[in-house]
Amino acid sequence: MTHAGAFNQGRDGDLDGLVRDFQGWVHAFAGALSELADRRLTGVDDTGRVAATISGTGRLLQVTIDPRAIRDLDHAALGQAVFQAILAARERMGEGLDETIAALSGGRSTAEPDVLQPYFDAVLRQE
Incomplete structure (x- = not known):
């Protein structure tokens, strides 16, 4: 399970692990876009x-x-x-x-809700 999955289930997650997951996703996306650009x-x-x-x-x-x-x-x-x-x-x-x-x-629809949205909203509401 990814660290984002733990947050989605309402459990405390490893924030450093979540950042690592996110960096991996960004790296994979950049590589895929680079491959697509070469086509x-x-x-x-x-x-x-x-x-x-x-x-x-x-x-x-x-x-x-x-x-x-x-x-x-x-x-x-x-x-x-x-x-x-x-x-x-x-x-x-x-x-x-x-x-x-x-x-x-992983075949996940972009129409599905963002699992981290409640956490981002909570951070933005804090002063």
């Missing part, structure tokens, strides 16, 4: 003729346009296809971030 994610438009590649941080790295798209689409439709491809790549980035957060939280 290259590609998305394509609805026609499959335009592809966009972004970094894990969302930076656009490359756009590839099939010559048939240039021939068959007017400038507005081509612009929309590029936009769709970039959006698809960014959606993949978001999915990767969701997977990273789920893995780090």
Whole structure:
């Protein structure tokens, strides 16, 4: 059981242990974000003729346009296809971030209450 679990159950916990747990979580999260930032994610438009590649941080790295798209689409439709491809790549980035957060939280939902919230509230109320 983590030290946060002891606090959640209303027992006195080891504060130093809780800090160590927290530092471990921060380190794991930073490492996971670093790995995600190094990834290259590609998305394509609805026609499959335009592809966009972004970094894990969302930076656009490359756009590839099939010559048939240039021939068959007017400038507005081509612009929309590029936009769709970039959006698809960014959606993949978001999915990767969701997977990273789920893995780090042990599948715990972010909608669950924060187990330490009552303790933080008590500290903030003290003068």
